[in-house]
Amino acid sequence: MRSFEYARPETEAEALELLAEHGGNTAVLAGGTDLMNLLKRDVIQPARVVDIKNIPSWRGLKPQDGGVLIGANTTLDEINEHALAADYRSLIDVIEGIRAIQITANGTLAGDLCQLPHCWYFRNGYGLLAMQDGESLVATGDNRYHAILGNSGPAKFVSASRFAPSAMAWDAKVRLVTLARSASEGADAVAPKEEWLPLDYFFQTPKVNSQGVTVLKPGQLITHVWLPAASDTRSATYEVLELCGLDQPQASAACCLGIDGGIVRSAKIVLGHVAPTPWIAHEAAKWLVGQPLTSDIAETAGRMALAKATPLSHNDYKVQMAETAVKRALLKATNQLGEIL
Template sequence: MRSFEYARPETEAEALELLSEHGGNTAVLAGGTDLMNLLKRDVIQPARVVDIKSVSSWRGIKPHDGGVMIGANTTLDEINEHAIAADYRSLIDVIDGIRAIQITANGTLAGDLCQLPHCWYFRNGYGLLAMKDGESLVATGDNRYHAILGNSGPAKFVSASRFAPPAIAWNAKVRLVTQTRSVSEGVEAMSVKEEWLPLEYFFLTPKTNSQGVTVLKPGQLITHLWLPAASDTRSATYEVLELNGLDQPQASAACCLGLDGGIVRQAKIVLGHVAPTPWIAHEAAKWLVGQQITSDIAETAGRMALAKATPLSHNDYKVQMAQTAVKRALLKATNQLHETL
């Protein structure tokens, strides 16, 4: 690791000020899982690491605006052990699949949402888009774990977040804050600019190596995630994990279903690890409305969700995997998933 400054603020204002300095070339440290890996691999070189774990207003789960608000410092274990766990099953499905107490004890939702791609070209120093001499290394290289959707541009990695698919399916919003400066009558004043953004608008597909994978601007961060009231929405996430232990999913799907007498009235399906961003399957979800979820219906929805897949040279298999993930998420949400591994 290269050297950097370190700060451990206790308030939001202080944290934002610390993050805004060095032109925003600062990194947020919470659970630490991915940040340390990026630093050790020299993929990022922040001038300062801001440890936000002591910002107490960013911890905990509270009712908010008809739903719940989860602070960025809330650990996965804390979420899992909270009363809301019963309502938001699709998030708990992911926590359940992490299978490493060290990660669930320290990891956070916000941290997961901000993970950078695990693309092995990126992590081995070839840049986010892995271009060499104007050519994509991924396109003809070893792309077995890469994107099968949304991959027509230069970005061919897959979004790393495991919680984004279920959270987007829940229509979650994130609270983004940044420090703003105003000068009035020669006096400089700092204030906190707060925005609530639907999570589905948070992720971006970069077109150049200098763009990011989220809308976050220098000095900005997620402080909270908001979920609407669960009411009687059914939800589930299905992740395809090669290992029965700590592992990155090869494909995942999350769904939220509003049912009325067994008939789908509302549906949202979001896939993970198949595209540079979480991938919303709008058509498949729309098609489900008015139907009763059966194995066949779920299978068809899976196929629809992947109908426009454009697999690369070595990852055709992921299409089948992702279809299965969609099918099984739907069946799981409706208590019909029985035989799987």
């Protein structure tokens, strides 16, 4: 591991200053469950690591604007145990699917949203796009865990976040802060800049290796995640996991449904681990509205969500997995999953 500066700020202002220095070549340390591996393997080489765990205003859950605000330092166990999170069933589904207490005790929701792809080419130093001599190593190599949607460009990894599908289905927003130039304060003045961004616009598919997997700029970070009121919304996440180990899901789907009189009145479906970003299944969700949610309807919605899949040479098996994940998430949200399993 290369050497780096370590900083442990106690306020937001201090953290932003520490992150902005070194030209923004800094990294945020939350639970560290993934960051430490990236550092050890030399995948990233920040000049400074800024440990944000000691900032009290970024910890815990509290009601806000009818919904719930979750601080960037809050661990997955703390979310799981908090009464305010209980109605966000699809998020709890994800936490319950994580079979490593090290991850739930230390990992954070914001850290999960920002984690880098687990693509083995990327983790072994070939860059996010894994190109060599102008050729995609993924397209010609072992691509069994790679993208089946949104993979026509050079990016063929899958988004690593396990919580993004459910948080996006809830229409979550993230609070982003950074130190930015302030024209009103003079040419060299910088001031904290805050932005509330819908999570739907947070992820991006890079076209070159220097672009990230999110819109975060150097020195910028998530301080909070906000979820709207759960009210009568039904939600669920279904992840297709291997039978053992600390593996990432091979495909997942999350949904939020508004149901009235047995008829779907609103729907949002988001798939995970199938594309370089979480994948919103707009057409399938639109089609569901106005229908009763039966097993056949859920199955058709699954097929519609994957209708435009373009599997690579070794991963067409993921198409059926993702279709099934959509079907099962819909049935789970409406308490019907037990009937088909």
